[in-house]
Amino acid sequence: xGCEPPRRLERALGEMYGDAAAADWLAGLPGLTERxxxxxxxxxxxxxxAPGGRSSLVVLVRRADGTPAALKIAPPAARPDLExxxxxxxxxWGAVRTLDAPGAGxxxxxxxxxxxxxxxxxxxxxSLRSLPEAKALLEAxxxxxxxxxxxxxxxxFETVAERTARQSAxxxxxxxxxxxxxxxxxxxxxxxxxxVEGASELLLLHGNFRxxxxxxxxxxPWLTVGPEPLxxxxxxxLARLVRDRAEDLIxxxxxxxxxxxxxxxxxxxxxxDQARLHGWTLFRAVESGTRALAExxxxxxxxxxxxxGWL
Numbered sequence: 001x002g003c004e005p006p007r008r009l010e011r012a013l014g015e016m017y018g019d020a021a022a023a024d025w026l027a028g029l030p031g032l033t034e035r036x037x038x039x040x041x042x043x044x045x046x047x048x049x050a051p052g053g054r055s056s057l058v059v060l061v062r063r064a065d066g067t068p069a070a071l072k073i074a075p076p077a078a079r080p081d082l083e084x085x086x087x088x089x090x091x092x093w094g095a096v097r098t099l100d101a102p103g104a105g106x107x108x109x110x111x112x113x114x115x116x117x118x119x120x121x122x123x124x125x126x127s128l129r130s131l132p133e134a135k136a137l138l139e140a141x142x143x144x145x146x147x148x149x150x151x152x153x154x155x156x157f158e159t160v161a162e163r164t165a166r167q168s169a170x171x172x173x174x175x176x177x178x179x180x181x182x183x184x185x186x187x188x189x190x191x192x193x194x195x196v197e198g199a200s201e202l203l204l205l206h207g208n209f210r211x212x213x214x215x216x217x218x219x220x221p222w223l224t225v226g227p228e229p230l231x232x233x234x235x236x237x238l239a240r241l242v243r244d245r246a247e248d249l250i251x252x253x254x255x256x257x258x259x260x261x262x263x264x265x266x267x268x269x270x271x272x273d274q275a276r277l278h279g280w281t282l283f284r285a286v287e288s289g290t291r292a293l294a295e296x297x298x299x300x301x302x303x304x305x306x307x308x309g310w311l
Contacts, residue, residue, distance in 0.1 A: 004048065005029060005057050012054035015295040017077055025075045029057060032073055036116040037061070043071065049124045053226060056080075060121065068121040069099055079228075082157060084117055086204060086229035089155075094146025095224045096120055096217075122223060128211035133245060136211050137262075140241055141269050143222050144209050151204040151231045160205070160232025161196045167287045168192065174290035181290065184308055188286035191279035198276075201233035209237055211244045235272045239280035242266060243288075246307045256310035263311075282311045 005026060013022035037043045042064025049058040049070070056074035063069055074080045087098050100118040128136040151157060168189055175185040206213070207228035217223040242262050249255035263281060267274035289304030 006048065006050045008051045008054065009057060013075065015297060016055065017075065021077075029073070032116075033057065033059065036071055036073055043069075043118075045071075055226075058124065061118075063099075067099075070119045070121045070124070071116050072119060073116040080117060082229050083227055085152070085155065086157070086206075086227045087117070087119075089152045089204065090147060090149070092120075092219070092223075093149075094143050094220075095227070096122060096215075097219070119225075120217070120219065122218075122225065123216040126216040128214040128222065129245070133248075137241070137244075137266070138269075139222050140209075140211055140214055140244075141266065143214050143224055144206065144237060144241065145270060147206050147209075147224065147227075148203045148234050148237070151202070155204075155231070157204070157229050157231050159202075160199065160230055160236045163207075163230050164192050164196070164283065164287075167291075170294065171287055171290050174294060178293075181305070184286050184305060185290065188283045188308070192283045195235075195276060195279050195283070199233050202231050203234060205230050205232055205234070205237040207237070208240060210240050233276070234270065235267075235276040236280045236284075238266055238270060238272055238277055239284045242277070242281045243285055243304070243307055246303050250303055250306060255307075259307060259310045278311060282308055285311070 010022070010026060013025065016022075017025075033045075037045055037059075044062045046060045046062060049060055055078045056072050059071045059073070061069050061071050072080070074083075084098065087095055091097070097120045098117060099120055128140055131139065171185045171189065175182040206224060207230050208226065209224065213226050214222050214224050242259070249258055252258065263278050264274055266272070267277045285304050285308035289301045289308060292298075292301035292304060
């Protein structure tokens with residue numbers, strides 16, 4: 001079976017890691033896929049999930065006993081080792097379940113992660129974005145609260161403070177390149193400084209939780225996928241969900257009011273401090289917007305920055 005990567009994946013990897021690095025990894029992808037399939041116990045490939053994600057190849061497979069599964073192969077820079085660690089810790093509670101042995105294929109310095117992640121198969125074509133907005137937000141809130149647990153002992157996840165410190169450098173560079181962005185960037189960085197100083201929670205977070213990361217399943221109605229795990233406060237994790245379907249809000253006349261109402265509603269429903277959720281929503285919207293502009297995704301960058309301006 002051919003395992004050609006979807007065009008969306010090729011384009012996204014080039015935006016994130018640069019064309020040369022993306023091309024190198026993609027050139028070796030057929031070999032990685034073959035090794036991953038043979039490393040599994042009797043795996044038979046069916047087809048590549050398309051349009052697929054922005055950072056990995058997902059191959060729909062069957063195990064030796066006929067059980068459907070999904071084999072996920074991602075570049076080392078996407079840190080599949082951390083994704084595996086988080087999924088194993090959640091052990092299927094609110095998240096997709098790993099099907100291979102605990103710790104199998106874990107990557108450290110010099111380790112080989114070619115075996116990929118063997119996961120229970122979900123309905124990849126049905127996410128929360130298929131639901132009406134109000135229902136989708138309700139289901140999303142119920143799903144993400146299950147993920148907020150104590151992290152495992154001796155974990156290797158970075159903290160919210162560490163991740164956002166790295167991101168701040170790119171935001172400052174964007175403001176220097178385009179002075180019109182400076183007021184928004186300065187407001188976002190000021191919010192981050194205050195939030196980091198007053199943080200009191202240290203829970204395991206999804207890191208990139210949004211409606212498209214919650215898929216329909218058989219074991220449970222909705223399960224999350226694709227974590228970019230870190231540890232910190234719930235408000236940080238919830239902030240990305242506030243911005244969901246931002247392009248629809250941009251097109252609507254009541255977008256600014258709806259955005260602020262979302263912050264209030266989600267904060268109340270999940271018992272998260274509203275001011276902290278507002279601050280992290282601002283920071284994450286500006287960070288996403290400036291990063292999208294730097295990667296050449298101008299439309300997405302402008303949508304995120306306009307959303308940030310409403311806050």
